[in-house]
Amino acid sequence: MPITRGEVSAVPIGEVVVTTVVGLGLDETFRAFTEGIDRWWRRTPGTDLDTIVRFEGDRLVSVSPSGAAVLATVSTWDAPTRLALQWEGPHSQPRDEVVVEFEAEPDRTRVTIRHQREGVSPAAVESAVLGLWWGDVLQRLTFAHRPQGVTTNR
Amino acid sequence: MARVGALLTALGDERRRCVVEALADGRRASAGELAAQLDVTPALLTRHLRVLRAASVVRVALDPDDHRRHVYELVPDPLLELRDWAERVAAFWTGQLDSFTAYAHHERRGERGADR
Numbered sequence: 001m002p003i004t005r006g007e008v009s010a011v012p013i014g015e016v017v018v019t020t021v022v023g024l025g026l027d028e029t030f031r032a033f034t035e036g037i038d039r040w041w042r043r044t045p046g047t048d049l050d051t052i053v054r055f056e057g058d059r060l061v062s063v064s065p066s067g068a069a070v071l072a073t074v075s076t077w078d079a080p081t082r083l084a085l086q087w088e089g090p091h092s093q094p095r096d097e098v099v100v101e102f103e104a105e106p107d108r109t110r111v112t113i114r115h116q117r118e119g120v121s122p123a124a125v126e127s128a129v130l131g132l133w134w135g136d137v138l139q140r141l142t143f144a145h146r147p148q149g150v151t152t153n154r
Numbered sequence: 155m156a157r158v159g160a161l162l163t164a165l166g167d168e169r170r171r172c173v174v175e176a177l178a179d180g181r182r183a184s185a186g187e188l189a190a191q192l193d194v195t196p197a198l199l200t201r202h203l204r205v206l207r208a209a210s211v212v213r214v215a216l217d218p219d220d221h222r223r224h225v226y227e228l229v230p231d232p233l234l235e236l237r238d239w240a241e242r243v244a245a246f247w248t249g250q251l252d253s254f255t256a257y258a259h260h261e262r263r264g265e266r267g268a269d270r
Contacts, residue, residue: 016240016243016244016247018244018247018248018251019251020251020252020254020255021255022254022255022258022259022262023258023259023262024258024261024262024265028261028265029258032254032257032258032261033254036257036261039257040250040253040254040256040257040258041250041253042249042250042252042253090246091239091242091243091246111251111254113247113250113251115243115247117236117239
């Protein structure tokens with residue numbers, strides 16, 4: 001069974017969706033994601049090398065000799081299918097939410113991360129349609145407002 | 155990015171998205187021209203333009219070719235700022251999921267080894 005590397009499947013307006021597929025069962029995937037987080041979590045540059053990342057109660061924390069930092073507060077722990085986190089880690093803004101969905105497929109599990117920005121209600125803004133529209137408008141906008149003398153293929 | 159909420163609300167309406175689309179190529183247009191192009195009454199268009207202005211999506215300027223005329227143009231910064239945020243966040247989570255995928259692959263191989 002091929003293992004698909006992480007890829008950005010869509011960028012609707014105000015929401016970033018990244019997905020991957022792993023060759024583990026649903027329960028094992030959820031356990032690997034949560035209990036094993038310290039073994040796979042990629043530290044951001046500048047972080048202490050001996051930082052430990054783990055779920056502690058309803059928090060996801062990063063603990064280093066210089067202290068502990070909260071990366072997220074767990075608002076939903078629906079093992080083994082769904083996690084919802086009030087995100088306070090890198091690239092966060094107040095009230096950002098990160099939802100992690102685990103979906104069983106034959107012999108593998110799909111993991112989808114949705115990072116949602118404050119004020120976004122995908123249903124209200126018709127995110128699927130808007131996502132396509134958004135990409136097109138941004139492309140034209142970027143082209144129309146590119147700095148003088150600079151060419152771009154975006 | 156406190157204005158993002160207002161920006162998203164503004165873009166949640168199809169007619170307002172049509173206004174943004176009409177101006178996305180750097181074009182300037184008067185309210186009358188936009189109303190005619192989008193086939194809506196001037197009064198309705200004015201209401202939509204008010205929402206877009208409040209969210210800083212469009213602004214009014216003097217027509218460079220005719221200073222007696224007011225025209226609308228797109229303000230690119232809020233939209234591009236949102237795009238930049240999306241790109242940074244996508245890069246962050248893609249990196250994390252790449253790392254998780256590699257770890258899960260390693261775990262799977264470990265399970266298979268244990269089964270033998």
